[in-house]
Amino acid sequence: MPGIDECLLEAMTVNGARGAAVIEWTSGLALGMVGEVRDDDPEATAAETAELARMAAEQRAFAAVGADAEQGGDAEGASSVEDVIVTTGTCYHLLRFVDTAFDSGVFFYLWLDRREGNLALARMRLRDLSERLALI
């Protein structure tokens, strides 16, 4: 059963990976971080990606269709948004929400070099890793 660090190190084996982190989007705190960080400011990077994750998780425009029928609990506050992807001319940034069975508000963040990385593959790897973070 891997811990945060094992999952982060495994994320770094994704082709083109430059940095990975597990971040609380509710607070902007990085629980773990490996690899390169933009502008050498890990706290700012965590807070900025958390803000993007928060917007995606909370804005109604991105709620899953049919998610209005939410009266029946959803106690863990899981987001209906699965991931957020930002592409630039040189990089891919992937944010994947981790569905824990307690109220954590955590997402997995991975950024890749666009020339070496494969976006579809990286997204699937990140999905699997996020599930392993929260699953026994």
Next chain:
Amino acid sequence: MNPHTDVPPAPPARPGGRTGTGPTLTVLAGERASGALLCEAGTVYLSEGRVVHAESPVAPGIDVLLTTGGRLTAETWREAVGHTDGPGGVGRFLVDTGRLSDAELEICHLGALFDAAYFALGTGTGPRGFQRDAAHWLGPVRPVGADAVERETRRRGRLLDDLWPCPQVDTAPVVLRSPDPRSPAVTRRQRAVLELADGVRTPADIARCLGRPAFHTLIDIRRLAAAGHVETPRPQATAPPARSPGPGAVVWPDTVPDTVFADPGIDLLRRLRDALEATL
């Protein structure tokens, strides 16, 4: 270097806060001390200078976080606590017996640690004393550098003040109010907070009911207060006022971030008006 000559870390961001009489976290970390740093609003546990856990009466403990959401039953938790005498403590027992994954324990533990540390170190009157060699029953999970805990505590204080610089909403009972129809919509997490606001529960009570870290609830409360969904009570007179305001005067928070005035949009002016009305 004599650690006692160190400049103490920045005082708590809270207006009226003052440095307590106990040793500071920075000094203890420099000495690679182990034990419990007792603060007015919580306790921070150190092992060889690194922070291994924190607790605060304001912040739900890891037991509340894990059982409220249904991740563990109360029975499983009690069973684990019965094994505190093991070498690894309760945390290790939960992982070794397959109740939790390592990552789950780490995520929950770190969330609870930084949450409680914010209240212990960032609010109240600071450290009161140090109980050397006291260890927490949870056992070591993922130790964190003391400087990281101090930095994060300060960042959290700034974050709250940037959202709505009225710390009195953090501790007062949450009272609903009818917002302006143009107020920002309430998010799903905020709706859960509002549903528990009965005019008696404080943000800490609501956090406990929801099984959420208290700081996360404070973020929601400050946003809801800024948007006019909950009342912003008049500031308590606990902060020693530098000058005593006349009757009926508006008591401004000690620190009003410049950012508040950087964008004098109509929305901001409306919120200011609402806040003024709430305090008059």
